[in-house]
Amino acid sequence: xxxxxxxxxxxxxxxxxxxxxxxxxxxxxxxxxxxxxxxxxxxxxxxxxxxxxxxxxxxxxxxxxxxxxxxxxxxxxxxxxxxxxxxxxxxxxxxxxxxxxxxxxxxxxxxxxxxxxxxxxxxxxxxxxxxxxxxxxxxxxxxxxxxxxxxxxxxxxxxxxxxxxxxxxxxxxxxxxxxxxxxxxxxxxxxxxxxxxxxxxxxxxxxxxxxx
Amino acid sequence: xxxxxxxxxxxxxxxxxxxxxxxxxxxxxxxxxxxxxxxxxxxxxxxxxx
Numbered sequence: 001x002x003x004x005x006x007x008x009x010x011x012x013x014x015x016x017x018x019x020x021x022x023x024x025x026x027x028x029x030x031x032x033x034x035x036x037x038x039x040x041x042x043x044x045x046x047x048x049x050x051x052x053x054x055x056x057x058x059x060x061x062x063x064x065x066x067x068x069x070x071x072x073x074x075x076x077x078x079x080x081x082x083x084x085x086x087x088x089x090x091x092x093x094x095x096x097x098x099x100x101x102x103x104x105x106x107x108x109x110x111x112x113x114x115x116x117x118x119x120x121x122x123x124x125x126x127x128x129x130x131x132x133x134x135x136x137x138x139x140x141x142x143x144x145x146x147x148x149x150x151x152x153x154x155x156x157x158x159x160x161x162x163x164x165x166x167x168x169x170x171x172x173x174x175x176x177x178x179x180x181x182x183x184x185x186x187x188x189x190x191x192x193x194x195x196x197x198x199x200x201x202x203x204x205x206x207x208x209x210x211x212x
Numbered sequence: 213x214x215x216x217x218x219x220x221x222x223x224x225x226x227x228x229x230x231x232x233x234x235x236x237x238x239x240x241x242x243x244x245x246x247x248x249x250x251x252x253x254x255x256x257x258x259x260x261x262x
Contacts, residue, residue, distance in 0.1 A: 022216040026220055079226050204248050211252060
C-alpha cells in the first residue's frame with residue numbers, strides 16, 4: 001500500500017522540477033533505495049557486532065541476510081542512478097564524481113562478502129570471519145554517506161537536508177518521506193521472508209542429516 | 213512520450229522488475245522447502261511405521 005501510494009504521489013502529485021523535467025521524479029526511488037541500502041549494511045554490521053560481542057549464533061544468518069538485501073538495494077541504486085545520470089548529465093557513469101565512486105566501492109566491498117563467506121567451510125570460524133568483514137564495511141558507510149555532503153559539487157545534486165531543513169517544496173518532501181517509508185518497509189518485509197526461508201532451509205538440512 | 217519520460221519509466225520498471233524477480237525467487241525457494249519437508253515427513257513416517 002505504501003509503495004502504491006508513493007508511486008502515485010511521485011508520478012502524479014509531486015510537482016515537476018523546473019530544471020530537470022520529468023526525469024527528476026527518479027529521485028523518489030533513487031534516494032530512498034540508496035538510503036535503504038545504507039540501512040541494510042548498517043543492520044548487517046550491527047548483527048555482526050552482536051555475533052562477535054554476545055556470541056549470538058543467530059546473528060550470523062541475520063547479518064548475512066542483511067548484506068544480501070543491501071547488495072540488492074545497492075545494485076538498484078547504481079542502476080537507477082545511472083539512468084538518472086544519463087538523462088541529466090548525458091553519461092551513464094562518471095569516475096570524476098567521488099560520491100559515485102565511493103558508493104561503487106561500498107557496493108563492491110559488500111559483494112566480495114559472499115566470496116569470503118563461500119570460500120570457507122560453514123561453522124563458527126566462517127561466522128566470525130564474515131562478521132569481522134561486515135563490521136569492517138561499516139567504516140565505509142559514513143564515508144560514502146558523508147561524501148555527498150563534504151565533496152565538492154560537480155555533477156551530483158547537493159544534499160537534500162541542511163541546517164535550514166529540507167531543500168525542496170513541502171509536497172516533494174512528503175512524497176519523498178512516503179517513498180522512503182515504502183522502501184524501508186519493502187526491505188524489512190523481504191528481509192524477514194528471506195530470513196525465514198534461510199532458517200527453514202537450515203533446519204531442514206539438520207533434519208535430513210538426523211534422518212540419514 | 214519525451215526522452216525524460218522514457219528514462220523515468222525505465223527507472224521505475226527496473227525497480228518493479230527487481231521486486232518481482234525477488235518475489236518469484238523466494239516463491240521457488242519456499243516451494244522447494246515445502247517439497248523437501250514433505251519428503252522428510254514421509255521418511256519419518258515410514259521409519260515410525262517400520
